[in-house]
Amino acid sequence: MKIQRITYLSLGSNQGDKLKNLQEAIYLIAEKIGPVLKISPVYKTPAVGFDGADFLNICVKVSTYLPPEKILSNSLEIEKKLGRIRASSDGYSNRTIDLDILLFDDEIIFSHELIVPHPRMLDRKFVLVPLIEIASEVLHPVTKVHIGKCLDRCSDITEINKTPETLIRPIPLTEKYNYIAIEGNIGAGKTSLAKMMSDEFNAKIVLERFADNPFLPKFYEDEERYAFPLEMSFLADRYQQLSDDLAQFDLFKSLIVSDYYIFKSLIFAQVTLHKEEYLLYRKMFDLMYKEITKPDLYVYLFQNTDRLIKNIKKRGREYEQNISSNYLNKIHDGYSNFIKTQQNLNTLTIDVSELDFVNNTEDYQLIIKRINNY
Incomplete structure (x- = not known):
């Protein structure tokens, strides 16, 4: 399990x-940190240490792994993306954005690249x-004084004024959703994506037990x-697994991600069963479906058929090799x-035919951004 840490950053422009x-x-911090x-x-403050336009300054509290x-390094990338050009000299200068790490939990870090607390x-x-x-109640790790008391000892007499301006806090994915179901055709990558999301967001994962x-x-x-x-065996197993797992939210995991949804059973049954078998199957399915928790978001990964065939051959499961287009x-x-x-299912379809989200971080982040912005 990844450990979440709290860092405080200072921003100015x-x-x-x-x-x-x-x-x-702020948006980029939420995405990259x-x-x-x-x-x-x-707050509005005059430039300090050089002649320049007034600054707007804020601080943010961030949870990070x-x-x-x-x-x-990610802060420097954000600065660069927003147009900051760092001067070759050590002096102060105008800047589109300035990011500084102020605190990282209660740690004291002293290295060539980074000193924390700032x-x-x-x-x-x-x-x-x-x-x-x-962060008024946060203890400064070096002085052992609460941040709220540190201002009393500050010798800076620069004028600082609170502005009426407000900024939008990006709502993280874990606050938007409790349960996300990821679906797709055979070989679409739903299990891979579910595992990656579980790892990144410290989410409880529910994986289909097809191998058993x-x-x-x-x-x-x-x-x-x-x-x-x-x-019938898949339906019974999926019903039992989802009923058990979705009823037991982990105290340390606020998000559940599954690589299937119970309706998958009906979709495959429509394709594989004869009419009489399907009618009997549908009666059983309808009874179970009423009792299953519905996902807050249903993500369908679309892959074109040629790509699916390649993925199936690549993963090498012997019993899948004769699956037809x-x-x-x-x-x-x-x-x-x-x-x-x-109509009542919150559904997002993402075409991943040209994406390699398993091996390409940018492709994976693109999918997460689609989910988070939906």
């Missing part, structure tokens, strides 16, 4: 649309005043004979019809 710069920086938990009011060195934070009113708004089904290899050898027992197309049509008819 005195060039261009300063408020917009701060807002864009971690969920933004608190944002201080916006990243180590301090990675927070620093060595000049207690001497800067434009840092302390907004920081007090969100004794009828699955037999079904691919003789569909006619084993279709009904296969679908026609069968995969029928499964996709089943999902498509299901999505169209489910």
Whole structure:
């Protein structure tokens, strides 16, 4: 389990649309460092140490899994993306955005690249005043004084004024959703994505237990004979698993991610069963479906058939190697019809045919951004 840490960052801007710069920086912090938990009011201060335009300054509280060195490198990336050009000299200068790490839990870090707590934070009113708004009871790890009391000892007499401006806090994915179901055709990557999301967001994961089904290899050898027992065994197992797992929220995990949803059973049954078998199956399904918790978000990963075939061959499960394109197309049509008819299901379809989210971090972040912004 990843350990969440709390870091406090200072942000300032005195060039261009300063408020917009701060807002864009907050969005990027949420994306590249971690969920933004608190944002201080916006303060206006004169430039310190050089002649320049007034600054807008804030402090933010961030929850992160990243180590301090990675927070620093990502902060520099954010500055660069927002147009900051660092001067070659050590002096102060105008900047579109400035990010500083003030505190990282109660740690004291002293390295060539990074010093935490920030060595000049207690001497800067434009840092302390907004920081007090969100961290007054936090203890400074070196002085052992609460941040709220540090201002009394600050010798900075620079004028600082609170503005009426407000900034938007990006709502993290874990606050938006309790249960996300990820679906897709055979080989679409739903299990891989569910595992990656579980790891990143410290979420409880519910994975389909297809490998334990004794009828699955037999079904691919003789569909006619084993279709009904296969679908009935899957339905019973999925119902039991989802009923048990969704009823027991982990105290340390506020999000559940599954790589299937119970309706998957009906979609596959429509393709594999004869009419009489399907009617009987549907009666059983309808009874179970009423009792199953519905996901807050249903994500359908679409992959074109050629890509699915390549993925299936690549993962090398022997019993899957003879799956036909026609069968995969029928499964996709089943999902498509299901999505169209489910008015009360919060559904997001993402075309991942040209994405490699397992091996490409940018592709993975693109998917997470789609989910978070939906």
